[in-house]
Amino acid sequence: MYLKLRSLSLLYFSIGGEGLGVDLGFRFFRDDLCNYCGLCFERCPVLQLSLEAAKWDIKALVRGDTDSSLAFQRCTTCNTCDLICPVQANPYELILERWNEEHQLKGLPAIARFVFPTEPGNIWASIRVLMEEDELSLLHSWRENMNNPNKVMLLTGFYTNLMPYIAMTSLIGELKPAIAGFEGLWGCAGDTYKLGMIGASEEIGNMLRKKFSEMGIEKMYCFMGAEAMMLSDVLPNRFGIDFSFCNPEPLDYWILDKLNSGEIEVKRKLNMKVAVHDNCLSKYMGGRLQEVTRETMEHIGCEVVEMQHNRDLALCCGWGATIPTLHGSTSGNPLRTLLYLLDSLYRRLQEMEATGARVVVVSCHACYIFLSLIKVLTNSKVDIYLSQELVQMAAGEIPLHRNEKRAWDIVAAFTDVLFRWLFIPRERKRFSLKSIKMEPILQLSPADAKRIRFFGKIYHSVVIQNPAMRGLISITVKGLINLYRSSLARKKRKLISSRMK
Ligand code: SF4
Numbered sequence: 312m313y314l315k316l317r318s319l320s321l322l323y324f325s326i327g328g329e330g331l332g333v334d335l336g337f338r339f340f341r342d343d344l345c346n347y348c349g350l351c352f353e354r355c356p357v358l359q360l361s362l363e364a365a366k367w368d369i370k371a372l373v374r375g376d377t378d379s380s381l382a383f384q385r386c387t388t389c390n391t392c393d394l395i396c397p398v399q400a401n402p403y404e405l406i407l408e409r410w411n412e413e414h415q416l417k418g419l420p421a422i423a424r425f426v427f428p429t430e431p432g433n434i435w436a437s438i439r440v441l442m443e444e445d446e447l448s449l450l451h452s453w454r455e456n457m458n459n460p461n462k463v464m465l466l467t468g469f470y471t472n473l474m475p476y477i478a479m480t481s482l483i484g485e486l487k488p489a490i491a492g493f494e495g496l497w498g499c500a501g502d503t504y505k506l507g508m509i510g511a512s513e514e515i516g517n518m519l520r521k522k523f524s525e526m527g528i529e530k531m532y533c534f535m536g537a538e539a540m541m542l543s544d545v546l547p548n549r550f551g552i553d554f555s556f557c558n559p560e561p562l563d564y565w566i567l568d569k570l571n572s573g574e575i576e577v578k579r580k581l582n583m584k585v586a587v588h589d590n591c592l593s594k595y596m597g598g599r600l601q602e603v604t605r606e607t608m609e610h611i612g613c614e615v616v617e618m619q620h621n622r623d624l625a626l627c628c629g630w631g632a633t634i635p636t637l638h639g640s641t642s643g644n645p646l647r648t649l650l651y652l653l654d655s656l657y658r659r660l661q662e663m664e665a666t667g668a669r670v671v672v673v674s675c676h677a678c679y680i681f682l683s684l685i686k687v688l689t690n691s692k693v694d695i696y697l698s699q700e701l702v703q704m705a706a707g708e709i710p711l712h713r714n715e716k717r718a719w720d721i722v723a724a725f726t727d728v729l730f731r732w733l734f735i736p737r738e739r740k741r742f743s744l745k746s747i748k749m750e751p752i753l754q755l756s757p758a759d760a761k762r763i764r765f766f767g768k769i770y771h772s773v774v775i776q777n778p779a780m781r782g783l784i785s786i787t788v789k790g791l792i793n794l795y796r797s798s799l800a801r802k803k804r805k806l807i808s809s810r811m812k
């Protein structure tokens with residue numbers, strides 16, 4: 312029945328239906344171009360399939376047989392296969408389309424509420440109850456600034472709002488009064504697009520274009536480079552939503568310009584080895600953000616060392632690994648989400664550790680926070696920095712660098728997600744996102760806030776923050792990841808051998 316519905320929905324799309332506010336026939340996966348060569352999934356750094364298995368997988372995905380497709384079940388949304396495909400058929404978008412069809416039919420599992428600002432128990436409201444006063448007042452001022460816009464704007468990102476402390480720097484000088492943004496801008500549709508929520512992404516894009524043009528913005532810098540890519544590449548090229556009137560660019564470009572012009576003075580060269588983590592969206596716009604990050608590092612005296620997977624082939628930090636766990640027959644189990652997340656984060660961290668660098672530089676705030684999470688859980692010696700923070704150091708400032716504190720806050724918030732899923736049955740119900748609104752985040756109930764404060768207190772207390780317990784946590788997390796990896800490998804072998812029957 313499910314497959315039948317899926318085929319009907321495919322037919323609907325192929326004749327140009329508009330029920331979801333999208334026309335998938337010509338803008339996304341190009342089945343008219345695909346020749347089933349299999350290169351996309353063979354070279355995918357996550358799936359690691361033989362060419363034969365990869366050909367099988369793409370065919371399964373095209374005919375809608377998602378139970379047989381490893382890409383459907385394990386894609387971490389890194390966007391690499393689109394760059395590999397020799398005929399630009401957009402295989403990554405085919406996965407998004409299949410996820411989209413599943414949402415239409417079944418809704419989303421309860422755990423997905425965590426990343427929707429209008430849903431109860433969302434990550435922003437959860438972290439806010441653990442945030443310092445100085446950060447809370449910044450969030451308030453950024454929201455107020457939406458009503459007093461400048462022609463030049465520095466847009467806060469979805470995940471910037473989880474760590475407002477990064478704006479406490481003199482580095483951004485004249486841009487400081489122009490900082491504005493809040494979670495109701497939906498991260499420029501970055502998360503909904505990765506989730507395969509195609510209609511919602513289009514809705515957000517149109518809402519933002521209207522808002523930014525009403526605000527009279529003529530130049531927009533984005534704290535999160537990834538969001539600049541949504542505004543300058545994904546939304547215009549996939550949905551035809553044009554943001555050229557405000558020429559969005561990552562803040563990283565502005566910082567490099569100021570370094571080159573001498574307006575940001577390098578007071579001391581850092582003389583350190585750094586590994587660069589290229590985020591999924593840095594692969595858009597010809598990969599310019601990747602080059603800007605490297606150039607910035609060299610300018611401040613860092614030696615850049617490369618990871619096994621970098622630039623177009625870079626692995627997702629791991630955050631994207633939560634997405635396939637929201638789909639398919641076992642979707643919605645937070646333990647599965649947690650394990651696949653930890654496995655993917657740790658895989659990236661291991662590549663970082665293998666470079667010998669003690670510092671990893673990132674330009675995406677989601678990567679920053681989630682790589683910091685695996686760092687604290689595994690007691691890694693590698694530290695995670697935003698490129699902006701290293702420039703602050705070179706300019707003579709000491710960045711606040713509260714990333715470890717925030718990582719433990721995330722652990723507390725996720726503990727609450729697990730608690731609710733285990734002990735409150737109504738919290739396991741699937742849901743559908745009713746509408747996209749430009750509204751403040753939905754605050755926590757007093758009971759939820761109390762529980763998260765309680766978990767936060769425990770994780771920040773000496774009970775956890777002592778060498779013996781941190782060591783024990785690290786051994787346990789690595790042990791769980793290894794067990795989970797073996798189980799993933801077994802399931803992959805089983806899936807592939809079942810195709811031969
Ligand atoms: S999407 Fe591109 S790379 Fe993948 S099978 Fe089709 S033609 Fe080959």
Ligand code: SF4
Binds near residue numbers: 358382385388391392
């Ligand atoms: S988007 Fe990345 S993880 Fe997903 S199938 Fe393509 S290459 Fe693999």
